[in-house]
Amino acid sequence: MTSILKHGCALFMVLLASSGVRGQADCVLGVGITPDSTLAQVFQLNAVQTKELLNYSAELRYRKDVLNIGLENYVKRQPQGSLEELQQLAGHYKKVMDSMTSLQRMIDKRLLKLFNEEQYQRYRLMCLEVQRSPYVVTPTVYPDSLAVKKR
Template sequence: MRFLAFKTFLLVLISFSVRSQADCLLGVGITENDSLADIFQMNDVQKQELLNLSAELKYRNEILNVQLENVYNRHPQNTVEELNQLALKYRNVMDSMQSVQSMIDKKLLALLNPKQYQLYLDLCHEASRSPFVITPKVYSDSIPPKHK
């Protein structure tokens, strides 16, 4: 199960090559939440926030999809110039979707502890992608007790 989840995650990382060779995206909202939670061994707080972020991404993308429909349905498409303008407006909305995906992924990355973030860095390296740089969060339950 863990290997399959890992394979799925790597596939998502590699599939974003169309977007940009530099970005190493987690794919929140694209990759199954359970797979991400399993790969990064997330605690309950992280799992809940993953659910929240997935919902936020879905909501934001629904709004952007409505914008795409409006651009397509309301923009004249009779001349080459009008089609070029349509393509530019379409690209702007698609760029917004990519920005939202990056923002959501960064929010999730900010919740990772140092070991989880290191795993992310390792996976990005394997996928030949540049990771987002964040400061890992330190959780009280992940700090080993001090021995006297």
């Protein structure tokens, strides 16, 4: 239990650090940012969820690497001698950063959709504690989490 609390505090800090200056920001789950083992422990992921988390993290890293390499190549090719050229570079940089934000949101939502109701409620409560807006998804109902009816 102490380990879960320790990892929960670490995740809490990632959620807090993901805050922006604007109004109530999205509550980033942090797939690919927060260590997979921390997410698995805090949310008590089952084997299937953990496997998907690992796949999502790898996908996120790959896609971000592709975006970063594209940005690096653009910076190398883009002249930076005038204000207009620097503004073009800044515009391209913003597009790449927006793409990374959208990518993070997409991957986080994918994992959240695999959460059961209890896991999703834990995520929502953590978000509310740091005054962030949780992503709205429909949790998965797993057969082993249904109450067995007595006859």
